[in-house]
Amino acid sequence: xxxxxxxxxxxxLDRAKALEQFIPGTEDYxxxxxxxxxxxxxxxxxxxxxxxxxxxxxxxxxxxEIRNRFNLLxxxxxxKETLEYLRYHLGLSFDHERQVEGRQTDYPTKFDSRLLGRExxxxxxQG
Numbered sequence: 001x002x003x004x005x006x007x008x009x010x011x012x013l014d015r016a017k018a019l020e021q022f023i024p025g026t027e028d029y030x031x032x033x034x035x036x037x038x039x040x041x042x043x044x045x046x047x048x049x050x051x052x053x054x055x056x057x058x059x060x061x062x063x064x065e066i067r068n069r070f071n072l073l074x075x076x077x078x079x080k081e082t083l084e085y086l087r088y089h090l091g092l093s094f095d096h097e098r099q100v101e102g103r104q105t106d107y108p109t110k111f112d113s114r115l116l117g118r119e120x121x122x123x124x125x126q127g
Contacts, residue, residue, distance in 0.1 A: 015039070027057050034066040038073065046070055 005021050005028070012018035015036050022029040030053040037046035050070065053063055068089075075082040086092065114120060 009035075025056070027053075027060060027062060030057070031062045031066065034070075038066070038069060043070065043074060 008021060009015060009018045009032050015032075019029070019032055019036055022032055030049065034046055034049055034053070037043070037049060046066075047070070050063070050067055053066075057063065059067075071082050071085045
């Protein structure tokens, strides 16, 4: 990424005009165009750009950064989709139980050998 172009984009009063300095179709162009759509609240265009970007370059680190930002910014309008995105991409699961010290559980602490023996796992009809 050319630091001069980045600086021009960051400091520009008209970022759409600054975006013209980038070569369309490059990853830098996609990144800065996505920032422009994000900052203007144009999420429909941003989503379309993300699809195009992903087809061309795959899930690069810049793509993932913008996609994460997009999903967090759309939470207010699409909380269910945002939470599902976070669960999937962060590998979250909420199937654990609270552990309380001293509380007795009724979970078995060892395997029942009758359930694991040959007779228990032999296919039906074979004897």
